[in-house]
Amino acid sequence: MAEYKMKSLMVFNYDRPVIEKGYANQTLCIDISDVVISVKPVTEKIKNVFIGGKGFDLWLLWNAVNSTTTWSDPENAICIASGPMGGTPVYPGSGKSIVTTISPLTGSVIDSNVGGYFGPYLKFSGFDALEVTGKSLKDVVLFIDGIDEKVQIFEASGLPDDSYALSAILTKYFDRGKPRNISVVSTGPGAKNTRMGCLNFTWYDLKRKRARYKQAGRGGIGGVFADKGIKAIVARWDTVTTKTNNPADATTLKEVGRKHSREVVELDPKQNQMAQIGTTHLVPIMNDFDLLPTHNFQYGQHSEADNIGQEVFRRIFDPGYDGCWMGCTLACSHGVKDFVPLTGPYKGIKVFVDGPEYETIAGCGSNLGIFDPHTIIEMNFYCDTYGLDTISVGTSTAFAMECFEMGLINESHTGGMNLSFGNRLAALEVVHQMARGEGFGQIIGRGVRQMKMIFSRDYGADPDLMQDIGMEAKGLEFSEYMTKESLAQQGGYGLALKGPQHDEAWLIFLDMVHNFMPTFEQKAEALHWFPMFRTWFGLCGLCKLPWNDVVPEDNKDTPEPAKVMKHVEWYADYYTAVTGRQTTADGLIRMSEAVYNFQRIFNLKMGFGQREHDNIPYRAMGPVKIVEYESRAERYDKQLVEKHNIDITGKTTEEKIALLRKFRENLYEKLKDAVYKRRGWTSNGIPTIDTVKRLGIDFPEVLELLKAHGVES
């Protein structure tokens, strides 16, 4: 390890405010171009409208950028916030941070939800949110020290590029003998050289005596971070108790927290066992229901899926407590100890790997035709330490592999790499090339949207075909679920504000397996309620897993089992207990509606946010190629005959594909109509004046923007 140097450029001393009912009531702004640090107050109105977390981030970002700001402009801000309940140790899943910025992949707002200690430590240090603007020519480390009440900017040199190694060094540098007091945000070389860079947020594992990592993965936030010249942001804070948030009603908070914790402890072992196997239980289940993406989302099932499922990872994961926030009883952040990579700079060296989770297994495994758990773990490790989003890496590589197998690109384009599905060494080499910014990996690292343009322009590939099979929408790569047979989940992806990520609405099971929403109106209602409720977690600094990944035993007897209302009501109690603001289950939805609609309007400000931007590639709706159709011919034939009254006698597969496509695309457009209406939007997908007034987001700039798009009262 080369010697590193940290030279202090500025120290900003401040008086740490007392946390009042979950709020510090101020935000921290750091302009690294001019080396200026300032503090902005958080007003009651801002709290009323934006609540916290992503809401605060969006407000800061909205005021930082203009409609022509690109991801690499100095005024683009990286905003990080927890939320009023963030940092509560007694309630499971209460340590989340939300990060927002203008995305290199989408050109609009991206938000990413991440575990680790940073968000709570930032707040307890005196700041509800952090906004970083500007750019530095030299690497800087930002240090927020809530114990000594100072913010410091360091010029750094000689630090490692790899995120894992960097975080470990900075933890030691700042910890003063108490590593649990430190949380580091960093990225790696892949973020500099691609559009799909992630951020790693650390939490300190006392038992294993090491920094552990969670990722703010989506949308290339790591790229913005690296482009600004930020090497790392470090927060330091001391002991955390239930009192640290100074809740309005500590007794109720403890009571409701205890209830939910107890339920998780009692039921998780009987249900999904997330405390033992994380989200890996989803692999065989998704496979059984034809929902596990394989070979670039062509199919949803593979005979080798059990090789990468929970039974295997149960044996591979290092047993022990894996909570990414203190006291979380779900504790699903598992890892692999003493893993020895076979490639790359860590070849032959034992490392600890944080993960994999379901998305990584599907993205870097089944979707690439790879069913070897150790290759997936190695992909996971290198993506993390290089600062790359495993979902975008997986989906982009899967697209390139299909293009290769179809002959749209060949070895003369890939630098001699055989990019066939299942080629494990090629998949790993792509990741290493991304980190180095070299070769064909560098092209894959630009994402599916850019690849479509490059392959068409430079290699003569068929743009229409690539449009159908390139799994991106709004510029963001799809996360790892098959949606062909679930119209509601097509909407869950296509109508999501930031692009096709499942954290807004995961409706596959409810729609396809349980058939809870057979009508358009029911689907539209689900595509209103679920995104709103899931948004609420991001406003408050919470993880959504304890809500519905552990289900009360009597849930099936409730009127709306999909919503798990017993837990929703606990969350309302939790919010009231911390903030002192009375609310109900419906009140939580209203909170989210304001922020959700504001983000939609933010998209409009950036040149997006209209109906055309909610389109999805046809592969998300149905079979593109003959081989896809014929692999499930019985299903598709039956639908054409029974659902659409088509006489298929004598029809070729191509003809049947065309007919099915017409029906399914029409259904998707009808779904858009129904959802827009339910959300209070115009038929072009823009919130109406009535909607923004009802939600209290009728700011002059918002009204002007709506007017410019023909939306007036």
Added chain:
Amino acid sequence: MIRVNGKKHFWYEGMTIKDLLNNFNKSHLYAVVRINDKHISRPYFEKTLIPDNSEVFLIPMVAGG
């Protein structure tokens, strides 16, 4: 004898998951069942035999992702 969600339940040779679920109300809400540590999904309920002395968990799965 098997245990279902922690409670004793009768068992017979050849009992499938589908047979077991016939004994429960609103069993259509169970799309996944765990037998000991192995998850079995609905498409396989009919042909999956439950071994004697199994720990069976009916999983009311509504989430994921």
